Amino acid sequence: MTKVTTADEFVLQVRGLGVRYQTSQGTVHAVSDVSFEVRKNEVFGIAGESGCGKSTLIRALLRLLPDNADSAAELALYRDQDLYGLSDADFRQNILWQEISLVPQSAMNSLNPVYRVGDQVVEAIRTHRRVSKAEARGRVAELFDVVGLQADLMQSFPHEFSGGMRQRAMIAMSLALDPGLIIMDEPTTGLDVLVQERILRRIREIRSEISSSIILITHDIAVIAEMSDRIAIMYGGQFMEQANAIDLFENPYHPYTLGLKNAFPSIRELGSELISIPGSPPTLVGPVTNCPFQPRCPFHLDRCASENPLPINFGEDHQVRCFRSEDANQLRHLAAEKSTWRSLN
């Protein structure tokens, strides 16, 4: 199953990415030492609870951070282009939308209320490509079809669209310039289940028709499981664990992953007891000097409070940041017991 990957199989390679915000409370280290690759044609899922740094991470890569933020990375390559080496103008002209597009978290509110939806996508195309209005319109009609919107809806204004339709329009926009990488930040959060199902199915179909890769961000473990080829679990600004989807669900190593799985209900396993993780996530003020999960971790050692664990590889495609990852077998058993999580505090 595992195969050796070479650099040209990667669409995106990120090493040691960090992002900080200056705030009145101090410096918020929203993302610390994050490394990952996105391969050609794959869906890379990033899952984590609110405030763990998911949106910040992708805003940094797309240069969409606010003024109070700064970011740096040891390496950030899109195919063979150094993302941090490009000038802002170059980045905006040649990368953003052309190569890497975004369906933002508040996609529902990202359409301009005073312009027709179709015209907004036409404009997005004509800003980057020298094509006639008629050609662009033809392309938008195609895109509407791809996301499951009837072509006559191009004439509508955003307020005439339901939440699900607006979301589909934003996905159409993200496909407009045939980017190599599409980033979707919580694309179905807040939508009803049947609408969510239809959009996710459409994303899967699009993925099999075009050759783009997708980064899918969500706090929904079920959505990430169904959609992703590989998954990263984020907590406190770091990737606690990343692996291919099956491995992550069937052989999890990190105590936070183990805890999340216990806490998430499944409609297929009605009787099973849900177990919460006592405590709350870190505020991220100040640099990471421990394991971010340590205050909530039932398995912590003394060093977990004073040292940040580095990623350790297990096999070809599984990385874990935990001082106790060698004990995973034992921890998996313990984590299934409710009393394990109660004994804290």
Added chain:
Amino acid sequence: MALIELNQLTRHFEIRPGLVDRTVRGKPSRLIKAVESLNIAVGENEILGIAGESGCGKSTTCMMIAGLLPPTRGQIIYRGSDLATADAAVRKEHRRNVQMIFQDPYESLNPRFRVADIVAEGPRALRLWDQKEIGDRVESMLAGVGLNPGKYTERFPHELSGGERQRVGIASALVMQPVMIIADEPLSMLDVSIRAGILDLFRELQDQRGFSSVYVSHDLAILGNVADRLMVMYLGQAMEVGPVEQVIRSPKHPYTRALIGAVAVPDPRVKRPVPKISGDISRPIDPPPGCRFAPRCPYADDSCHDTFLELDTSDPTRHQAACHRLHVLPDEGL
């Protein structure tokens, strides 16, 4: 005797056109039929889950049961008395014993009160205990919902996150020791790791003291975990009701089947079949008679468009679906 019984419970909202449309153009006003002829009972110590997409009438139903919105037609029967005609003592008992947890707690929390005073407000107003005891109970309730009292008692609502506000709303309802809790999407703003803790607290209190609940959520996986019975609504009508495992494992109604089939499963090996319905949910504005799901239903025939089959409460444990066409539906266990 059931704790609460809804009998033909109905709520319509009138939308009046603007002055010019009404007087000059003679446009009639239209009716949003938010809740239509609900029949259902909730027993002592029972948790009834209500599921359905946004706009199907879940919040309107909750508000009526909690006595915060009068019905257009039909009855709410509390411990045997019709609330509309009951005497003041019964209505007062209902107000105290039936507590609501709101979907968006921001609206319901007094912005000028500190957290401790918000949670203490109900017990103080009804003089349930002396001041010292109220203070103690407020503190332990805050701790119970995961808000460290030392850190939170002095804060104002605007200093709280959405999830924290939701927990204050939950504490305010639970501290009253009600016999029934109407919970309208109480976990929707909380993260997974914390949600399970609130569900635990809910269950613990239910085991210790016992209370009934109407628990509303659009998340069927959560309802499968908390509810004893489940009712599925579509555009104001009850489509199906029954013991929760039966409704989720072997749904009868075509809408319930589609809804449950669409729920994502936290297992990368599971491949779900494509739900069989198309189209989008609309709003129940001047709806025709008949089953409101009929326009989207692949099995509908004339009878579906003409008449709606109401559920019948005579046997609350029965699994039943408001569908004319059950006999033609394929067998499809999940």
